């Protein structure tokens with residue numbers, strides 16, 4: 001439990017000095033809480049002495065006591081304010097910083113990281129887990145550290161009046177801490193299980209929502225809901241089990257504190273009866289017995305919450321520790337934009353996808369990649385963009401090995417127009433502007449016009465300010481692709497990676513889009529995953545990928561003269577789509 005407290009303090013990074021300042025304010029806050037009670041006891045003893053005739057109670061006594069109490073109350077509120085101001089926003093500030101840091105880190109990890117961790121798991125870490133940490137992290141610091149500071153400060157104050165009473169209070173605190181450590185051991189064992197159950201629940205919910213179109217199309221609501229219901233049931237069962245484990249230790253912890261409080265009052269009464277304690281001190285002890293354990297009573301909840309926080313911190317550390325794909329990269333500006341694959345071998349996990357692939361694309365030329373589905377065409381583009389690193393061989397742009405470049409300096413030179421280019425839940429204007437953040441409205445409109453999306457955008461109710469759904473789900477496939485072409489136009493990068501994907505293009509606009517693509521690629525080096533015969537024919541070279549290898553390479557005419565995959569592939573495509581050469 002205390003290890004988790006230390007981790008929260010470490011998590012707060014540069015802000016930890018504010019936490020330490022908060023601990024000092026907490027000490028003074030407690031001192032100022034104790035002072036009015038001590039002053040009241042002193043006032044009572046003056047009244048009793050006045051009654052006995054031992055000393056006279058003057059109005060000056062009463063006024064100075066009242067002034068002292070007012071000063072103590074004001075001091076108490078002042079230190080409570082200082083503590084809150086120092087500590088309470090630390091969690092929110094640190095979490096906000098960490099969210100940005102994780103966002104930046106995710107941009108730089110290999111995409112294989114997203115195979116290992118589901119989108120739901122990562123989303124849960126950045127949203128619910130970090131929210132939990134920002135909300136409860138500082139509360140736990142307050143409950144545990146400030147709670148013990150407060151209790152021990154009051155024990156210290158009591159020791160000036162009666163050492164035995166302060167020892168009873170200290171014993172109560174120690175005994176409750178023992179039960180808390182047992183409770184904490186249980187929580188420590190259960191919290192990761194609960195964390196996993198919650199992650200599964202988020203991932204199942206995420207998948208259910210994302211897969212809704214498929215669920216509806218296949219009338220599979222029963223099957224898909226079963227998965228999500230199972231995740232919810234498991235979470236409920238685990239939470240109930242944890243609560244049951246929690247109860248006995250919680251009762252023992254509270255019992256220790258209540259027994260200590262009662263024993264303090266009984267001992268004070270006995271000391272008063274045998275004349276070793278004055279009545280006002282006994283009354284003061286009775287009041288202290290109510291307040292001394294107040295804050296540490298709720299440490300029981302902290303044990304469980306702290307374990308969850310510990311698991312959350314582990315999870316966040318796991319995401320942040322993911323190796324940056326470009327951690328040894330430098331910001332390099334290639335002097336040319338030719339592309340060379342040299343004996344590139346690559347596997348997703350264990351499955352070999354590309355085997356010793358070599359080719360060269362001169363600057364300002366177009367290479368069309370053709371080949372059967374699953375042969376590795378998209379993988380070639382993903383490797384060039386360094387979404388993954390090659391296992392063997394090398395990829396160079398303008399003679400510079402992409403492994404020596406940072407992702408930013410490499411991707412600055414590449415624009416992608418893929419079937420599944422992601423559009424954000426934002427305005428169309430901002431989605432296009434993604435290609436060039438500093439672009440003016442006029443540039444955005446010009447790019448949209450060239451990419452044949454200006455007309456459909458102007459027909460929408462809010463035109464360029466229309467907000468589109470997640471992933472562009474409120475647009476048709478063709479519209480999404482045209483937006484992504486506009487985005488690429490605006491970026492004006494020297495290398496274009498294009499997945500032609502004519503399937504999603506509106507036939508009416510196909511010609512215009514082809515024109516748009518032609519103007520997009522002028523003077524650029526382009527790799528196109530080609531589907532249209534015209535693109536294939538017009539390419540400067542065709543790379544025929546089959547089974548992870550470059551089976552054939554050459555111009556359309558050269559390849560037509562050879563017997564091989566290309567000729568067979570072309571015949572099949574022609575038959576399927578009614579082409580004629």
Ligand SMILES: Nc1ncnc2c1ncn2[C@@H]1O[C@H](COP(=O)(O)OP(=O)(O)OP(=O)(O)O)[C@@H](O)[C@H]1O
Nearest residue numbers: 115348349353371372373374375376377378379380
């Ligand atoms: N992220 C991934 N993790 C594991 N395997 C993958 C991943 N992406 C692709 N693959 C596998 O790698 C192989 C090549 O995929 P790739 O997407 O490069 O093929 P493709 O030629 O572009 O196919 P298509 O024409 O159908 O788009 C396929 O067998 C695919 O199942």
